[in-house]
Amino acid sequence: MNKTRVCVLGPMGTFTEIAARKVFKEAEFTYCSTVDEVFDLVDSGTEYGVVAIENSLEGSVNTTMDSLIEYDLKIVKELIMDIRLCLVGPAGTNFKDVKTIISHPHALAQCKRFLSENFPEARLQRHESTAAAMAEVRNLRNSAAIGPKEAAEIYSLRLLRENIEDARSQTRFIVISKGEGSGNKTSIIFALRDEPGALYKTLKEFADDGINLTKIESRPSKKKLGEYLFFVDFEGSLKDEKVGKVMNAVKEKTTYLKILGSY
Amino acid sequence: MNKTRVCVLGPMGTFTEIAARKVFKEAEFTYCSTVDEVFDLVDSGTEYGVVAIENSLEGSVNTTMDSLIEYDLKIVKELIMDIRLCLVGPAGTNFKDVKTIISHPHALAQCKRFLSENFPEARLQRHESTAAAMAEVRNLRNSAAIGPKEAAEIYSLRLLRENIEDARSQTRFIVISKGEGSGNKTSIIFALRDEPGALYKTLKEFADDGINLTKIESRPSKKKLGEYLFFVDFEGSLKDEKVGKVMNAVKEKTTYLKILGSY
Numbered sequence: 001m002n003k004t005r006v007c008v009l010g011p012m013g014t015f016t017e018i019a020a021r022k023v024f025k026e027a028e029f030t031y032c033s034t035v036d037e038v039f040d041l042v043d044s045g046t047e048y049g050v051v052a053i054e055n056s057l058e059g060s061v062n063t064t065m066d067s068l069i070e071y072d073l074k075i076v077k078e079l080i081m082d083i084r085l086c087l088v089g090p091a092g093t094n095f096k097d098v099k100t101i102i103s104h105p106h107a108l109a110q111c112k113r114f115l116s117e118n119f120p121e122a123r124l125q126r127h128e129s130t131a132a133a134m135a136e137v138r139n140l141r142n143s144a145a146i147g148p149k150e151a152a153e154i155y156s157l158r159l160l161r162e163n164i165e166d167a168r169s170q171t172r173f174i175v176i177s178k179g180e181g182s183g184n185k186t187s188i189i190f191a192l193r194d195e196p197g198a199l200y201k202t203l204k205e206f207a208d209d210g211i212n213l214t215k216i217e218s219r220p221s222k223k224k225l226g227e228y229l230f231f232v233d234f235e236g237s238l239k240d241e242k243v244g245k246v247m248n249a250v251k252e253k254t255t256y257l258k259i260l261g262s263y
Numbered sequence: 264m265n266k267t268r269v270c271v272l273g274p275m276g277t278f279t280e281i282a283a284r285k286v287f288k289e290a291e292f293t294y295c296s297t298v299d300e301v302f303d304l305v306d307s308g309t310e311y312g313v314v315a316i317e318n319s320l321e322g323s324v325n326t327t328m329d330s331l332i333e334y335d336l337k338i339v340k341e342l343i344m345d346i347r348l349c350l351v352g353p354a355g356t357n358f359k360d361v362k363t364i365i366s367h368p369h370a371l372a373q374c375k376r377f378l379s380e381n382f383p384e385a386r387l388q389r390h391e392s393t394a395a396a397m398a399e400v401r402n403l404r405n406s407a408a409i410g411p412k413e414a415a416e417i418y419s420l421r422l423l424r425e426n427i428e429d430a431r432s433q434t435r436f437i438v439i440s441k442g443e444g445s446g447n448k449t450s451i452i453f454a455l456r457d458e459p460g461a462l463y464k465t466l467k468e469f470a471d472d473g474i475n476l477t478k479i480e481s482r483p484s485k486k487k488l489g490e491y492l493f494f495v496d497f498e499g500s501l502k503d504e505k506v507g508k509v510m511n512a513v514k515e516k517t518t519y520l521k522i523l524g525s526y
Binding site: 054056057058059060062080170172196197199200201203204206207210212213214215216217218219220222223224225226228 | 317319320321322323325343433435459460462463464466467469470473475476477478479480481482483485486487488489491
């Protein structure tokens with residue numbers, strides 16, 4: 001039997017891959033260099049893609065939000081994962097020898113206190129990904145990287161200290177696919193007509209039918225000042241008659257409605 | 264008489280300074296290295312600060328939105344400006360000699376078509392600001408920068424081509440101050456209670472009194488997944504009795520309300 005094919009942001013050992021492996025125990029993974037490439041591969045035939053959509057400290061992942069608008073793909077699952085960070089170096093590295101620390105700017109920011117207490121003199125070097133920082137640090141002397149423990153194992157690095165983040169954060173990941181999912185949560189995107197009370201009237205459709213919104217985030221349309229796209233998650237499945245009725249009413253009241261699916 | 268003191272994002276010749284000079288014809292300008300520093304200086308005594316809050320192509324300016332939450336300052340004016348870009352080089356540079364082009368990533372992205380048609384082979388180099396790119400290009404050979412025409416004059420650069428942007432964009436700038444402004448537009452930030460229909464009920468207060476929202480943008484609180492802050496602009500002044508009544512009702516219905524002022 002062929003394995004399920006899943007694409008994720010690479011290189012090996014990213015938080016996205018760790019999240020994806022919790023959903024897909026046995027799968028053939030493809031490592032993409034950008035979030036956009038993940039959407040592109042799923043659009044052109046790879047069964048599933050996994051991408052981060054929101055972190056509790058850093059906010060929304062813009063490239064994912066933009067790609068959800070651009071591509072005609074569905075959300076079929078979500079997963080929330082705690083983000084724990086560790087400090088690692090090449091075999092033989094000692095904690096006290098570390099002079100340079102490499103990681104993604106968000107990871108460096110999330111370990112600010114740990115770094116200032118333990119490495120006030122170290123040079124902090126930004127890298128585009130925590131996993132890529134780990135891959136790079138293998139060949140460097142007196143250097144360490146910050147990232148997921150799982151990546152340290154993949155790259156045979158020495159664990160110097162675990163859980164070094166100042167504040168714990170969580171990241172929400174979504175699984176995207178060409179096919180429909182199922183479940184009791186639904187995500188949509190819509191744009192309002194340019195008229196007074198447009199958002200109020202749209203939300204009234206949900207409120208009147210007792211549908212609870214779990215997220216509402218608006219973002220500038222990037223076309224015209226004052227135009228917004230609304231990303232809304234709500235409780236209920238597209239298979240529910242009530243939800244279908246509300247979607248029809250919302251379609252009437254908006255200039256753009258994209259249904260991202262139930263999961 | 265002392266001149267009004269205004270701080271803006273530097274170096275000299277940024278779009279922010281150009282916008283600020285449209286509002287303050289005669290003023291003493293201080294050039295800050297970050298948006299955060301602009302807020303900081305106004306907070307500690309400089310009369311006014313000018314910052315970009317939104318661009319029609321790039322969306323919201325995150326650092327400005329974050330600082331509006333963090334600092335206790337008021338919006339006292341807004342200004343929308345067309346963003347036009349030009350290609351400039353040191354005196355003596357010819358269009359055909361340009362091998363390297365330096366600018367802010369947004370400016371490079373906005374001139375993508377012009378660059379691929381005219382400079383398919385050129386090396387594109389990212390800089391943190393269009394004005395800073397112009398300052399730097401003065402000392403480089405076979406290089407050009409992309410930025411505002413006004414900055415080209417400041418840095419005595421040669422204008423190689425004007426209006427090279429693929430699509431025109433607009434940026435909204437705001438003037439911040441410790442004192443209150445006045446006018447018929449008001450900006451607020453609020454956070455909702457965690458209960459069904461919370462946003463709907465809050466917007467109902469505006470709708471019931473016929474107050475028109477001109478902007479509603481929500482952003483993750485960066486504290487907890489699923490918690491959002493809403494940035495709302497509406498028509499009306501805090502001096503209007505009706506607006507005061509609605510603000511009291513909104514305060515009752517939300518867990519956080521910050522009034523950024525009328526302007």
